[in-house]
Structure formats: structure tokens, C-alpha cells
Amino acid sequence: MNEARQQRHIRSFVLRQGRFTPAQQRAFEQHWTRFGLEPAVTPPDYAPLFGRDAPLVLEIGFGNGEQLLHAGLHEPEKNFIGIEVHRPGVGRLMNALAAHAVANVRLYNHDAVELLRNALAPESLTQARIYFPDPWPKQRQQKRRLIQADFVALLATRVARGGLLHLATDWADYATQMLEVLDVAPDWRNIAGKGQSVPRPDWRIETHFEKRGLRLGHGVWDFIYERV
Numbered sequence: 001m002n003e004a005r006q007q008r009h010i011r012s013f014v015l016r017q018g019r020f021t022p023a024q025q026r027a028f029e030q031h032w033t034r035f036g037l038e039p040a041v042t043p044p045d046y047a048p049l050f051g052r053d054a055p056l057v058l059e060i061g062f063g064n065g066e067q068l069l070h071a072g073l074h075e076p077e078k079n080f081i082g083i084e085v086h087r088p089g090v091g092r093l094m095n096a097l098a099a100h101a102v103a104n105v106r107l108y109n110h111d112a113v114e115l116l117r118n119a120l121a122p123e124s125l126t127q128a129r130i131y132f133p134d135p136w137p138k139q140r141q142q143k144r145r146l147i148q149a150d151f152v153a154l155l156a157t158r159v160a161r162g163g164l165l166h167l168a169t170d171w172a173d174y175a176t177q178m179l180e181v182l183d184v185a186p187d188w189r190n191i192a193g194k195g196q197s198v199p200r201p202d203w204r205i206e207t208h209f210e211k212r213g214l215r216l217g218h219g220v221w222d223f224i225y226e227r228v
Helices: 002-007 022-035 046-050 066-074 087-099 112-118 139-144 149-158 172-182 208-215
Strands: 056-060 079-083 105-108 125-131 159-169 188-190 221-227
Touching (some): 022 087, 022 105, 046 079, 056 066, 066 087, 066 105, 087 105, 149 159, 149 172, 159 172, 172 221
Parallel strands (some): 056 079, 056 125, 079 105, 125 159
Antiparallel strands (some): 159 221, 188 221
């Protein structure tokens, strides 16, 4: 019983699937066997799944997938794994990957924490990317925020030394929390210096979601941490 309680965790999401279009449904029927990955209790060997051995990059919470599509197209030397719990976004991205004949992206439709524990081997990632995670703005909700001490400690075990964690948010107090959590985390070093952000790097596009936030007057903060 105690072990079961320890394995439960506060989820950083609530499933609000919205409208699941016929095209998104067809994506699961037509493309899941090509792009989709099923959760495993032990980490799979990803090289055969991609047909090659290449640096492995993880994006957690890819939303509608426009950034992950861009990465797959413009960083062909890398293999990408995307995690997203909301099926409409997964379906939309699979349709886009198929339309562009992208071969270096695979997707999980599952909880990120469970996948980090079970489906990724220690030090198997060269980079992890988390862009605009749900800010859970109300004080009573903030325990659901993904960027917490336990989570970044778990993530550190999956990123190889010298690898990177790239975060972005348009929510000011979440940016502050990210710094507070990661600047004291023993496994991570802020490459810009404690308390500092970096300019948006070339590999991250300005997404539709981000542009909407900027129109509303939000700031945007990027942070890059090295695994030490």
C-alpha cells in the first residue's frame, strides 16, 4: 500500500480534449503504427524504431506540434520523441508529419512522468525541451505545475552529462519558479548564469500560441540548463 502511494503523483494536466475532428481521428487509424509509441514498463531500444542511431531529443507537452514538426524538418541529424496527453494535438501532428514525410519523430500519447520513469533509459537523452507548460495560474493549482524539484531531479537522470534542458514560458511567475527550482538543482547549471534567461535560440520557432501571448502583452522567457 505504501509503495502504491509513493508511485502516485500529482498530474500536471487535466484532460480537456476539445473537438476531436474526423481528420485527427483518421490520423490515429492511418499513422499511429508509423509514428506512435506505446508505453512500456522498460525502456525500448529506440535506434531500431527510428532505423538509425542518432542523438535523442525529448519534447514534453508539444501541444499542436508545430515546434516538433519544425524540429524534425530542420534538425535531421537528431531523433525526436514527443510526449502529449491531448489526443487532438497528437492527431494533428501525425497528419503533418505524414504530409511532410518526416522520418525522425515518434510520439507518445501518455503522461510524461510515467514515461520518464519507465520508457527512457538513464542518460539516454541529449536534450529535453519543455515549451509553455500549463502555468496553472491560481495559487491552489500551482502544485500541478510540471517544473518542480522532484520532476527536474528525475529528468536529470535521463539526460546525459553535458546535455541540455530548454524551457520557455510566457507566464512571469512561472518563469520565476523555474529559476527558483532549477538554479538550486544540483544536477543542472544555468548556462546564462543564475537568475538569467537567454534569447530564443535558433532551434525554437515563435509558435502560434506564443504570438498570441505576445499580442496580449505577455513576456516570453527562455532558459537553458546544462546537465552537470
